[in-house]
Amino acid sequence: MAEETAPVSRFREYLQIKTVHPEPDYDSCTKFLLKQAEEIGLEHQIHECVKGKPVVILTSKGTDSSEKSVLFNSHTDVVPVFEEKWNYPPFEAQRVKMEDGEYRIYARGSQDMKVTGSMYLEAIREIKKSNIQHKRDIHLIFGPDEEIYSTDGLDVFTKTPEFAKLNGGFDIDEGAPSFNDETWYFTSERITCPVTFTATGKTGHGSQFIEDTAAEKILPIVNELLQLRQTNLDKIKHHGPLMILHQGEVTSANLTMLSGGKQPNVVPATYEATFDFRVTPNIDYGEFIQYLKDLAARNGCTVVIKKPAGSNPVTNLSEAEPFTTSFHKVLKKHNKKAHEIIMPAATDARFIRRAGIPAVGINPLNFHKLLAHDHNEYIVESEFLKGIPFYQDMMIELANA
Numbered sequence: 005m006a007e008e009t010a011p012v013s014r015f016r017e018y019l020q021i022k023t024v025h026p027e028p029d030y031d032s033c034t035k036f037l038l039k040q041a042e043e044i045g046l047e048h049q050i051h052e053c054v055k056g057k058p059v060v061i062l063t064s065k066g067t068d069s070s071e072k073s074v075l076f077n078s079h080t081d082v083v084p085v086f087e088e089k090w091n092y093p094p095f096e097a098q099r100v101k102m103e104d105g106e107y108r109i110y111a112r113g114s115q116d117m118k119v120t121g122s123m124y125l126e127a128i129r130e131i132k133k134s135n136i137q138h139k140r141d142i143h144l145i146f147g148p149d150e151e152i153y154s155t156d157g158l159d160v161f162t163k164t165p166e167f168a169k170l171n172g173g174f175d176i177d178e179g180a181p182s183f184n185d186e187t188w189y190f191t192s193e194r195i196t197c198p199v200t201f202t203a204t205g206k207t208g209h210g211s212q213f214i215e216d217t218a219a220e221k222i223l224p225i226v227n228e229l230l231q232l233r234q235t236n237l238d239k240i241k242h243h244g245p246l247m248i249l250h251q252g253e254v255t256s257a258n259l260t261m262l263s264g265g266k267q268p269n270v271v272p273a274t275y276e277a278t279f280d281f282r283v284t285p286n287i288d289y290g291e292f293i294q295y296l297k298d299l300a301a302r303n304g305c306t307v308v309i310k311k312p313a314g315s316n317p318v319t320n321l322s323e324a325e326p327f328t329t330s331f332h333k334v335l336k337k338h339n340k341k342a343h344e345i346i347m348p349a350a351t352d353a354r355f356i357r358r359a360g361i362p363a364v365g366i367n368p369l370n371f372h373k374l375l376a377h378d379h380n381e382y383i384v385e386s387e388f389l390k391g392i393p394f395y396q397d398m399m400i401e402l403a404n405a
């Protein structure tokens with residue numbers, strides 16, 4: 005049995021903190037991060053835009069803090085588990101030796117995204133230990149509530165003077181591990197767009213042909229949107245198993261909640277249908293919202309756009325020099341077969357882009373089954389360890405760009 009190294013022990017300690025919704029233990033998490041900062045020799049700030057929702061920032065000062073800084077962002081919260089479905093307890097972070105000799109770390113958050121926060125911490129630890137100087141300030145941002153829309157997290161924090169004071173010039177953010185030897189990076193993402201349609205109609209006895217019912221109003225909407233889902237899926241189906249890389253190019257629609265009715269023999273007065281749309285940056289967001297409003301009106305329903313987004317800026321890397329050159333230099337040094345794709349899900353990078361800062365989501369882990377939000381989430385230890393020098397180089401190259 006290979007000895008557990010200190011970076012793995014610290015990663016496991018981070019995973020053991022139950023920052024799980026609906027009641028994430030942010031206090032213990034902040035204590036852990038501050039202990040890291042003290043050991044490593046980093047400055048720290050804590051911003052609670054909303055009480056109990058800390059954004060923790062750990063900083064390695066550069067030799068010229070007047071230059072634009074570089075940000076390395078990650079979230080500290082994790083999604084809930086169905087514990088009975090796990091082979092290993094999700095908050096023990098067990099280190100398990102596999103038949104191929106590899107070690108895996110099983111825990112909720114191991115992929116999404118404490119592995120990234122841990123790689124940032126270990127990378128900066130190495131930089132400080134070796135006393136390597138860098139020009140720009142490096143800020144590690146640990147944000148809360150990303151998994152629940154970041155309303156009390158980066159969404160609000162990125163609008164504060166404290167965020168502006170960080171003077172960010174470039175942001176490295178959440179990515180996804182790849183299932184092969186390629187590394188994907190994201191300069192844009194689909195807008196997360198939860199929408200609820202409500203139909204109201206006549207009620208009465210379940211034995212009668214009541215007219216103008218809620219069901220008759222909601223169903224055309226549901227049917228049209230499920231058809232839209234199919235049409236958009238058909239556009240990317242030809243990619244076969246690689247379709248997953250092209251999801252961001254189209255808008256997805258999933259009926260995620262449907263409710264109405266109290267008893268079988270009472271015609272319901274209302275029906276509610278909630279869709280999780282992810283709106284591709286390839287279409288006009290405003291036009292899509294108008295389409296949903298028209299669809300509701302045409303069917304005599306009301307519609308609530310639950311998280312109106314305003315804008316969905318895309319990072320144009322050709323306009324993000326000198327950082328872009330440094331970013332690609334590091335990918336090359338680490339022999340990354342890099343591909344730019346559209347992030348199909350939502351990350352906190354959207355708020356940083358909205359603040360006018362170029363942001364790139366990336367995850368250097370290769371050969372992983374994507375297990376974010378799934379049972380038995382794990383990472384392969386050797387890939388985590390390989391990611392540390394990757395981020396070390398990324399920090400130094402960007403901070404000296």
Ligand SMILES: CSCC[C@H](NC(C)=O)C(=O)O
Pocket residue numbers: 150151152153154196348349350351376
């Ligand atoms: C919508 S806010 C929640 C964020 C979450 N992000 C990821 C990467 O899983 C999502 O896209 O559902």
Ligand SMILES: [Zn+2]
Pocket residue numbers: 079116117150178
């Ligand atoms: Zn995440």
Ligand SMILES: [Zn+2]
Pocket residue numbers: 083116151376377
């Ligand atoms: Zn997530």
